Amino acid sequence: MNLTLHVWRQTGPDTNGTMERYEARDVSPDMSFLEMLDVVNEGLVEAGQMPIAFDHDCREGICGSCGMMINGVAHGPSKGTATCQLHMRTFEDGASVYIEPWRSRAFPVIKDLVVNRGALDRIIAAGGFISAQTGGAQDANNIPVAKQDSDDAMDAAACIGCGACVAACPNGSASLFTAAKISHLGALPQGQPERNRRAQRMVLQMDSEGFGHCTLYGECQEACPKEISIDTIARMNRDFVGSTVAAREEKALGGTG
C-alpha cells in the first residue's frame, strides 16, 4: 500500500517546526506504524536527508515511549494500542496520514515527534511510591489484599506513562495519569500510610507542571493504550479531599498542618 504522510518536522526545542509531506511507498499491511516510519527513514537517509525522529523502545506496548498523534488521534485509530502496536492494515491504501507530536506546555518538543515527558516523572517523584524498610522480602501472603482492591490496583497499574491522556485531552490535563498512579498505590494496604501525602503532593505537582484541569470529556480514557478508566479520577479527587481534611485535623491537634 501507498500512503501520503504529513509529518511535523522541528530540528530542535527552540526552533519553529512545520508539517512536511512524504510519500510512503510499498508499505506492507503487516508492518507496524513504527516499521513504516523506519522504511520512510531509510529512504530519507539514502536521499541524504534527516530521518524523522520519533521515540520508541520496547515496540511491544509496555514502555510508553512511542506516543504520537496520528490523524488527530493519540496512538492512532486502534483502541487500546500504543503506536508501536498499530498495524498498517488499519489504514486505507492511498490515505493521507497526519503525524504530530504530543502537544502540551508541559511536554516540550525535543525534535520532530519526540517530546520531553519529564513532567510525568516529576509527578511520580512527588509521591508515587511506597516507602519500605529495607531487609529481607516479606512473605508473599503476609498482607491479605481483597480481590476487588487488587483488581483495581492492577488495572490502574497498567499505566505505562505514555502521555496519551494529556495529548488527547482538550484541556491538556494529566488527570488520568496522576489518578492512575494515585489509585494504583492507594487501593493497596501497603499504600495506606502515605495515601494522604501522596494525593496531596502528586496533585500539586501535576498543577505546577502546567497541565490543564479535568472537564471529564472522556477523551483520555478512549486514548489510553491500557484503557484506564476515568473512575480513577473520581478516586483521586476523593483522596485529594481526604488529604485536605486530614491536614486540617492534624493542624487542629497541634501538628504542622
Added chain:
Amino acid sequence: MNSLVAFYRSTIGKKILMAVSGLIGIGFVILHMAGNLQVFIGQNKINSYGAMLHGPLAEVTWLLRLVLIVAVIVHVLMAYQLTQRSAAARPIDYQHRSPQVSTLASRTMKWGGILLLVFIVVHILHFTTEAIDPAGWRGMTDSQGHRDVYGNIVASFRIWWVALFYIVAMLALGLHLYHGAWASVRTLGFAKPSPHPLHRRIALVVAAIVWLGFTLVPVGVIAGIIR
C-alpha cells in the same frame, strides 16, 4: 502552605467548588421549574405563589437568593480561572485533532455557560425587577391585588424574540446539565466505579426534565394553552 489555601489553588479544589455550586444550581432549577409549571393551573395560582414568596416567605426567599448569588459567583469565577489555565496548557495546538468520545454537551460547557450567565441577568431584570419590560407589564396587578406575573408571562412570550431567547437558553441549560449532572458526581468522587463510566442515564433524565419543564411555558403560550 495552609491546606485549605492549597486546596483552593489546585485545579481539583476549584473543580470541586464548581461541582458543588453547580449542584446547588441543579437543585434550584428543579424547584424553580416546578414552581413555574403552576401557570398551567391558572393566573390565581401562580400570582398568589409569587405573592407568598415575596410576602410571608420573604426571609426564606432572600436566604435562597443569597446562596444562589454566592453559588453563581463561585461557579463563574472558577469556570473562568480553570478555562484560562487549560487554555495555557496547550500553547501550540494540533493541526488535526479529532475528538473521539467527548459529547457536544461537554464541549459547549464554556459557551453554553456564557449564554446562561447572560440569560440569568436578563431573566432577573425581566421577571424579578421588571427593568426589562418587553410587554409593557411593569407594575400590573390582578384582581386580588397581587403582582400579575401570569399576565407578564403570557404577554412576554407572545413576542416571538422573547420566546425564542428563552427557548434557546433552555436548550443551553439542558445541554449544560446533560454533562454537568453526570460530571459533578465524578468530580466530587461520589460515583461508583462502572464498566461504562461514560454512560449518563440519570443525567439525561435530569437534563430532559429540566429542559422540558421550562420550555413548556413559552411553548404553552405560543400554542395558546396558556392565555
